[in-house]
Amino acid sequence: MSSTMKPNNITDCPEDPFNPLATAIIQISCMLVIAHIFHLIFKPLGQPGPISQILAGLVLSPTLLSRINKVREFFIQDTSAFYYKIFDFISRVLFMFLFGLETDVTYLRLNFRVASTVALGGILMSIIFGISASIVFLKLLAIKINKVAFTIVVSILLANSASPVVMRVIDELKFDTAEVGRLAKSSSLINEISCVLVMAAYLVFSSSGMLGNAIWSIIVTIALVILNRYMARWFAMWNKKSKYVSNAQVLVILVFIVFVSLLIEGLGFSSILICFLLGMMFPREGKTTRTLFKKLTYSIHNFILPIYFGYMGFQFDASDLNTIQSAAFVLILVLSSFVAKLVGTMAATHHLKIPRIKAVLLGFILNLKGNYEYLIIHVNVNDRTWWSTKVHNLLLVVVVLNTLISGTIVAFIMKRKENYFAHKDTSLEQLSKECEFRMLACAYEPRHASGQLVLTAALSGSIAPYLIHLVELPKKRRKNTLMYNQLEDGGNFSDEEEYGGNDVLEINDAVDAFTIMSKIRIQQMKVVNNFANIYEDVCNTAEDLRVSMIMLPFHKHQRIDKQMENGKEGYRTTNQKILRHAPCSVGVFVHRDQTGIQQPIGYEKAQPVATLFFGGLDDREALAYSTRIASNTNINLTVIRFRPIEPSGKQPFDAPPNIDDVLMSLSISKSEYEKDIVFIEDFRLRYVTSGRVGYIEKYVNSGEETVEALREVRDMEFSLLIVGKGGRGRSPLTTGLSDWEECPELGTVGDLLASVDFNLKSSMLIIQQHRHHSDTEIVSS
Template identity: 25%
Template sequence: MNTIINVNQSLFLTIDKFNETFYNVCYASPPTIVSDGLWVQIDYRKPMKASLPLLELQMLIIFCITQFFHFFLKHLDFPLFVPQVIAGLLLGPSIQLEALDRFKKSVFPYGTQDTLATITSIGYTLFIFITGVQMDLSMVTRTGHKAWTIAIISLVVPLIISVPVIGFYLQSNLGELIKDLGPLVLSQTMISFAVVASLLNELKIINSELGRLALSSVLVSDIVGTTVSCVANVLGGTGGTMKQFSLSLVALIAMIIFVLFVCRPAMYWIVKHTREGRLVDDGYVNIIIIMVFALGWVSAKLDQDFMLGAFVLGLAVPEGPPLGSALVKKLELFGQFWFLPTYVTCLVMKVDLSVNFSQTSFGVIASFITVTHIVKVIACVVPALMCKIPLKDALAFALILNAKGVVDISFFSTLYDDSAISAQTYAALIVSVVIIACIVKGGLKFLYDPSRKYAGYQKRNIMSLKSNSGLRILACIHKQHNISALTDVLDICSPTTQHPIIVDVLHLIELVGRTCPILISHRLQKSLSMGSHKSYSDDVILAFDHFEHENYGAATAHIYTAISSPTLMHDDVCQLALDKVASLIIVPFHQRWSADGVIESDDKNIRSLNFTLLEVAPCSIGILVYRSPLLNNSSVRLAMIYMGGKDDREALCLAKRTLRNPRINLVVYHLATGERMQNLEYLLDNKALEGVQKSHNGMENMSYHEVKVNDGPGTSAFLRDIVNEHDFFIVGRRHENNPQTSGLTTWSEFQELGVIGDLLASSDFESRAGVLVVQQQGKDT
């Protein structure tokens, strides 16, 4: 009997004859790839029996299932790949229900899983390539002894401990499980840079000190592990003869040399011939993508993993813009966020949790996994404690180096496909990846809180400084136009030789095309010859060198560049402010105005950063709204709006420091209701104003005015009257339960500026005056 079936419907037709089973492979030629439409009535030309519509339907179903579980699990802080694993278990043979089985047989017929996994493995290849692009290989040479020590110990110790354990089990009667022990230990010992970087990004601690140390250690571990794996693959694929081993090793080294000395210089040539600010030509990007798969094919021919070529080429790509960032932007959405989740689901669809687990095999697998990770935790904690890392941070660090994720699932699938491990072991390993990933992420959230190091254990504000002491400021810069704004504000702060200002300038650059954040001290680079290389911060360095020269002996500037993700920039700012014992952080407002008052740019990332800094900054913070430059040779009409509260007291302290500059004419406006409140805040406000009230009569460049204001509309009307009389305003941010601001909070557009700052920055006032909004960060916050 001849039966014609579509290749996507089934690869094999089973025919029973004389108690024997024959497999009759049927293939429709030419194959039906694209459907003729929904209205075609021929059976073998139905839409879902065509290859492409079926593939699209499968990917759509997987996407919907993963997003459904992700919607619920993201609120419980599960790792991002867990919904993909659940989708694989649901669509695989692990869950056996009659209705579900019929659905899976019709939508995922036999043979299509492998086709789907092969196509979506493109996403995994691109993911590995992007990981290599985002790696900063120079970290290996710059990594300190801590990272090297911990990385090597965490690799070697579990392997050494496992040798006697394997010997013990070899003497036992474990049957088929014996061959799984070697790959089992190796799989639990190795750790991937991509997995750790993804975990740290999820937890938003990649910029923390612990995150940087973990990335350095994992990078060393990953490079060492990849090297050992390559040598092992060469040995395994040569048949044991020295000649074949030598030829394979030489071919592998030749491929790496080709990448380093041909591909990498060619990429630098592309970067050199790309004009600053322009995108890399798409033709170059497409050639590099073709090279990714060509080198993968070469790797496979050399008995190596297909991903090795993509990884090595990724390492050769110059990180960051313009080439690295162009590749990441072009491939990330297609590979990492579309094909990769489908690929993970396809790998997990091979898992069959309904297989019979004997008590012995389950106990051996579980004990091996548990013991290996416990040994690895101890191997990480002990050297970390010897390096003076606190116990909680050492435990968190050990958990990071035990992380599991997508790369491990792919590795286990490869072992299973190569028959290196059994189906029971494969199922146990996939489940262990989910359990370990959840334990690691939950344990890290419990053990490590990067914001706790920003807590104010001592006063770091302007009020706490002695009257004759210097002022240390951390000034943040995002774009070139922020430079003149900050130098104007620093001039207003009136540095003198008796009252100097130390400025730590932090140039914040968005991290694109790389994983590892960077903090550069340009003071350390001054003695180095930079050649023809142009730094991102050259203009910043020149501007503040000039500022320091103009205020010789009165101002000192230290320049830093931080390259990190916008969501994690606050870590760089807070850590530097903490290290430098800064009393004030100055950050630019997220909007920029043109000369005629029209908004030129509105950066939501900067606004988000400002909100975060207001919450976690370890010292006082000021948000600078800058509209027009202050003329160096003319007087500056400065106003301070005072209504009471700790933020206003802090702003008043800063305003009084400006009086050392004779160019500055300060006016302090005290908006009062006339009521006397006998509480602590009222007494502190009066004490802060005493010095201003008594001394303004004897100072030519300061005046004091008390204005009676009873409500919010009165405050708004008063500010509208004086806004064009001044060049610059210093105000406090918070005025809780203040009658002078009643009714104004509802209409505030920018909460980060407070009520008064928002009014002064409003376009309704048509003012060109700059505003510095100050928030005090005291010991009690």
């Protein structure tokens, strides 16, 4: 690396460590307090946290409070720079490693072409604008030496998207699970990695000996990736009876990462890409990863990143904008950045046929700065052979203004177009088979988690499963002195480990074993609340995660003697509340683990599964769910359709001439009947005619005949029965079935099948489709 590109040495310790350290701590404390005040003001306006944090730093910067001599002498000390550099380096290492851990590798792999096209469009246009602006400023600023380096830095400053800032803004605005949010995250990662590689390539070819350093950097990184995999496995084995690995073992992993990052920096390259790759390639399952998430997420999101964003604003110095030339320099670069990103991104999205409003949003999101830009700007500020201190400060102003303006505009667009970006895939019937199925599975106990894993294993295609552990808040903890953060999942408080007891360990072990066997990554969460209110947490989580279905465990479980036994009454009341208030479709799983469906993965033979179709929106939802398991080679699916017999005694056609008479006997709307016909016929054409799914029709004309037909289905010994909860109107097919109603949350048919008298051995999945407010309410039978 040339002398002009070497970062400042962070190993030179000041002689008096107390005063500058105290100054740094006080400055950080003031920054956090001011940021919190700003957040209280701007949050109701829809502004994300990073905007408030940057503004807090700006308040303390030389532009405002630090213009006062006494304040400036206290806050801006040369000896404090050492601590800021140390904090900046450690923070950067940790949050880039965490972002690598949090990266949705599956989505990135499946959508790499789309995300890379969006990123490349903005990069290419920014490079064009960057080179054009550099030609002007090389003459205007009279830069005589390292002109190529200056041009590359300006181009990267315009082209780069700071992925940590992008991810944090998206998370704060709660569209991280939306398609546009996930695409923005992936595009920003590809964007930043591309810029880092461009800069690394320039260093390799511009300095002698850098090629060897690059090779050593790659070797060291690969070695640590392999070592991390072994350490993750060893640490998990040493802590078999614990929920997490020890703090000392976590420290060992982090020390290795910091050490390698220091080594990479010493070799002349940025450690941003290395830290991210180490996190992305870290094992996704096991206690070690779960512990790293727990230890890093809270501290980084709530402490490190706010300070990092605050320090961005703190470096804003408006005193350098004292001439028309300086103001023009900043204005041209800011406008160039916006125009280049918008034009390049919109051109790419037009090619991909992405709607214009999403293209505009992506353009502004990808214009967020603040990570890699600071590293390339902060290369040896005092070396005037590259640029002057004033140019350095003006580039910092450009970065801060870009982030402030872009973040504000993104928040405004999300607030203004809230309905447009709202979650709309709230049921499976309207979701294309090719689209990702997002599912939130609930578990009160380890046996419930095992059942949910069985359902997950039966699914095929693109899925994004979440498992939420619902824990009752112990009565002894229901006191006024309980802190708010003690109810949060993952908070660093002393009695958090008490919640859930050994159930947490058993559920974690079951999920880890399932992940290793199926290669399906399940994201876990935990909610602690009393049963009266826990349904709100589930519904809010489902809305935030934009899932299409919530899976609930039935409040009864099968004993060793194969009889069903009641669980806690709180399970049942919570299920009933979720069914009433859920923002999406809901499934209730009656798991008979002794006689019903078993884990499909690794099972010796394919298990028979049947879907019962009577008609109505819930049965259509059940059939839509069945399409998600139809392609699973471990499942043999059969659809059993129950149909009425016409008054003449003839079996009806799909569209009989006397359809009005049939509808009158069924008491359902013509539109619902037509939807049933279209949906079932489409299913038959797709799956039955190809031989993938079996199809049986049973003709009945009363509740008694339906019961007899269901007894025949029972004797077929299916391992799982899937049925809709209701929504059929007052159908003669189910008349009288509710006379012995015991569990109305299962619907008429589901309640009958679950009754003790029916003696069913199969597991059952009862599905309720989400009722949109605009839909006409259909009374369940």
